[in-house]
Amino acid sequence: MKNNETAIEEIFRAAREAPPVVPPNNFADQVMSLTMSSSAEDGIAIDFPLLKIAWAASFVIAAFLASEVIMYASGFPSLGRGAEELTSAYFSELESVVTP
Amino acid sequence: MESSSCICCISVSLKAQEDATCVRSILAGRSELFSELVKRYQDRVFAILSRYERDRGRVENMAQDVFVKVWRNLRKFDPRKAPFENWLSRMTTNVALNHLRAEKRFRNQLPVSQLGEGALEWLQQEDDSSSLQAMEAREILDHCMADLTPDEHLILTMSEIEGHTSPEISQITGKAAGTIRVALHRAKKKISDNLIRLQGSL
Numbered sequence: 001m002k003n004n005e006t007a008i009e010e011i012f013r014a015a016r017e018a019p020p021v022v023p024p025n026n027f028a029d030q031v032m033s034l035t036m037s038s039s040a041e042d043g044i045a046i047d048f049p050l051l052k053i054a055w056a057a058s059f060v061i062a063a064f065l066a067s068e069v070i071m072y073a074s075g076f077p078s079l080g081r082g083a084e085e086l087t088s089a090y091f092s093e094l095e096s097v098v099t100p
Numbered sequence: 101m102e103s104s105s106c107i108c109c110i111s112v113s114l115k116a117q118e119d120a121t122c123v124r125s126i127l128a129g130r131s132e133l134f135s136e137l138v139k140r141y142q143d144r145v146f147a148i149l150s151r152y153e154r155d156r157g158r159v160e161n162m163a164q165d166v167f168v169k170v171w172r173n174l175r176k177f178d179p180r181k182a183p184f185e186n187w188l189s190r191m192t193t194n195v196a197l198n199h200l201r202a203e204k205r206f207r208n209q210l211p212v213s214q215l216g217e218g219a220l221e222w223l224q225q226e227d228d229s230s231s232l233q234a235m236e237a238r239e240i241l242d243h244c245m246a247d248l249t250p251d252e253h254l255i256l257t258m259s260e261i262e263g264h265t266s267p268e269i270s271q272i273t274g275k276a277a278g279t280i281r282v283a284l285h286r287a288k289k290k291i292s293d294n295l296i297r298l299q300g301s302l
Contacts, residue, residue: 002223002225002226002227002228002299003228004292004295004296005292006228007228007295007299008288008291008292008295010231010232010237011232011237011240011241011244011295012237012241012260012261013232013237014231014232014233014234014236014237015234015237015238015241015260015261016261016263017234018150018234018235018237018238019234020143020146020147020150020151021146021149021150021156021159021160022143022146023142023143023146023160023163024160027138027142027160027163028135028138028139028142029135030164031134031135031138031164031167031168031171032132032134032135032138034164034167034168035131035134035167035168035171036131
């Protein structure tokens, strides 16, 4: 087996000498045609962040619904039931204050 | 020696000024001048991207992606912060990193069967002084780098193949110098372990 450090040095030395890909003659023209069309497509590019936000929002909703179902099935108080209890406690408290 | 480095600084500064003027003209409406910028830097962009991808068609697509991104973000370029060349290098590196991230999803470990005869022969030789061809080196490197994270892959390539120093890598990638040093150390360790494993498996 080769000496590991020497072998790694040789691999990097040889890799440094690998010839790069040469751009085709009409590369600048290709880019220019793309940039000209991309100016018109700027509006479409804006849709990508919105799409990501929409995916994130639907993931949060799905996670919430799944946790509700799991909590309900295991007999724990779900977030919905907890909120219901809290609001009913709040209103009964409020009622006692308003009507002495 | 001092005067030659001075001349070099002046020429770099003149080039940076020329680029900044060109960008201003493009933004002022002379969009056809963008073609000049592409021609001036296409070799450099292809050279950087070729370090991360061997397939010619993919390198070409990535280079197009770089210049389209440059075109879309040209208004964000500030010549007072960095010369155009550095800004472009940073954008090219980002495209390379995105490419590595996308590739990472498909490969974690390459099979030994993907190595060519020349690479296998070199690995099996006991002689430490035997030299390796560039393409065979790339094959072995691709194999040994398969389990590196995209960031480690990028930093190791920038350091060992492109020849950048840690502060330069930090400047281009926007990562802290300490993070670069840690990633570099970890990447070298993985490469070393993978090479031992590869040689042992032959």
